[in-house]
Amino acid sequence: MADAARRLGREAVREACRSAVAEARSELAGHGEAEQVLAGIPERALALLHRAEAPAYAAVLNAAGVILHTNLGRAPLDPGPAAPATGYLALEYDLGAGRRGQRLAPLRQRLAEVAGAESAVMVNNNAASLLLILQALARDRSVIVSRSQLIEIGGSFRLPAVMESAGARLCEVGCTNRTHLADYRQAVDEDTAAILVAHQSNFRIVGFTAAPGLDELADLAHEHDLPLIVDQGSGCLHDLGRWGLPHEETVSEMLGAGADLVCFSGDKLIGGPQAGIVVGRERWVAPLASHPLYRALRPDKVALVMMDRVLRRHQTGCLDELPVYRMLGLSVDGLKRRSRRVVRRLREAAVPASGCTTRTALGGGTTPDETIASYGLSVGGGQRLADALRGQVPPVVGRLVEDRVVLDLRTIPPDQDRVLADCVASAWAAIS
Numbered sequence: 265m266a267d268a269a270r271r272l273g274r275e276a277v278r279e280a281c282r283s284a285v286a287e288a289r290s291e292l293a294g295h296g297e298a299e300q301v302l303a304g305i306p307e308r309a310l311a312l313l314h315r316a317e318a319p320a321y322a323a324v325l326n327a328a329g330v331i332l333h334t335n336l337g338r339a340p341l342d343p344g345p346a347a348p349a350t351g352y353l354a355l356e357y358d359l360g361a362g363r364r365g366q367r368l369a370p371l372r373q374r375l376a377e378v379a380g381a382e383s384a385v386m387v388n389n390n391a392a393s394l395l396l397i398l399q400a401l402a403r404d405r406s407v408i409v410s411r412s413q414l415i416e417i418g419g420s421f422r423l424p425a426v427m428e429s430a431g432a433r434l435c436e437v438g439c440t441n442r443t444h445l446a447d448y449r450q451a452v453d454e455d456t457a458a459i460l461v462a463h464q465s466n467f468r469i470v471g472f473t474a475a476p477g478l479d480e481l482a483d484l485a486h487e488h489d490l491p492l493i494v495d496q497g498s499g500c501l502h503d504l505g506r507w508g509l510p511h512e513e514t515v516s517e518m519l520g521a522g523a524d525l526v527c528f529s530g531d532k533l534i535g536g537p538q539a540g541i542v543v544g545r546e547r548w549v550a551p552l553a554s555h556p557l558y559r560a561l562r563p564d565k566v567a568l569v570m571m572d573r574v575l576r577r578h579q580t581g582c583l584d585e586l587p588v589y590r591m592l593g594l595s596v597d598g599l600k601r602r603s604r605r606v607v608r609r610l611r612e613a614a615v616p617a618s619g620c621t622t623r624t625a626l627g628g629g630t631t632p633d634e635t636i637a638s639y640g641l642s643v644g645g646g647q648r649l650a651d652a653l654r655g656q657v658p659p660v661v662g663r664l665v666e667d668r669v670v671l672d673l674r675t676i677p678p679d680q681d682r683v684l685a686d687c688v689a690s691a692w693a694a695i696s
């Protein structure tokens with residue numbers, strides 16, 4: 265108690281004691297064993313203080329084998345980048361002229377360069393990108409979308425709902441499996457504001473399928489002086505083949521095929537903070553940056569500074585300095601060596617762990633049917649062990665395969681291997 269009072273102040277401790285006494289009273293009024301309840305008061309107070317001190321978002325060890333795990337914050341960031349944003353910085357200040365500057369101006373150029381585009385803007389997330397695009401370019405008009413692309417991304421992003429809330433009319437064309445250029449052509453009329461292509465991020469339609477190429481759609485859009493908008497989603501800038509994944513069309517390939525605007529998330533394959541990025545032709549980007557809604561969707565300084573740092577890594581090709589690409593690039597042999605050390609440590613603590621091959625998914629709605637070979641460890645103990653692992657400090661999130669908990673080491677920072685072993689040992693002891 266004295267220690268807590270030194271750290272948190274007497275007032276906080278007094279409050280916690282009062283609450284603990286109040287809890288004990290109501291328990292005694294019910295059925296409680298007087299002596300036991302009274303003896304428990306200090307513990308109760310400390311538990312309350314502990315809860316008040318604990319961060320709302322616990323840092324976890326992600327051993328689930330999903331690199332961009334939406335429930336665990338998508339792209340992990342290096343701890344460094346936030347630091348320069350905590351003090352004063354030339355955020356909206358033109359240092360040369362000594363007067364007010366434009367908040368986004370310093371970053372727009374870099375965003376555009378990285379994607380190979382003429383111009384760019386950044387907002388809070390990709391849902392906001394679409395909202396802004398549709399409000400600025402398609403309000404009260406219709407937007408043509410294939411029926412195979414009316415997508416739902418986790419966390420209540422549904423394309424038709426976003427379109428409706430932006431005041432754009434959805435003009436559906438084609439069928440779930442097959443949409444032809446002629447379907448788009450027939451749908452264009454004087455009410456049309458744009459053609460929208462949404463990437464089928466988290467699912468695949470296979471078999472008897474057809475879809476026109478982006479270049480064909482771009483030609484059609486441009487014949488009618490309309491923009492071709494692509495919701496690319498993941499922010500794929502590099503050939504994923506480099507990491508043993510199938511090639512996905514990159515943002516610059518889409519622009520090269522004639523897309524006028526391409527939007528994507530900042531916290532998927534860009535590997536940055538949560539953000540929505542729109543790149544494309546200046547003619548179509550300019551109305552977004554000057555739209556009144558932009559002020560409500562603009563990112564904060566911490567996100568801007570982090571994004572700048574991440575984009576420089578893409579620009580200079582130092583991708584290994586971004587955790588997402590570092591994890592993708594780890595060799596199975598290296599993971600095996602780490603696994604052996606962790607398993608040895610666990611065996612010493614009498615935990616029956618063993619090394620095992622596993623597969624890592626990229627996640628974040630990218631390459632849904634592909635995984636890469638990985639290595640980790642597995643421990644029997646089923647759901648009970650999985651639950652106990654989430655109760656550790658730090659919590660460990662693994663994956664249940666039949667009655668074994670599989671822990672993929674690819675998504676664990678190597679300097680946390682010891683911590684992981686300690687957590688597994690302590691969770692095992694708790695259920696044994």
Ligand SMILES: *Cc1c(COP(=O)(O)O)cnc(C)c1O
Binds near residue numbers: 463495497498539629
């Ligand atoms: C992820 C994704 C979104 C949603 O992006 P947020 O940044 O989470 O708002 C929208 N469209 C596609 C195609 C996506 O993959």
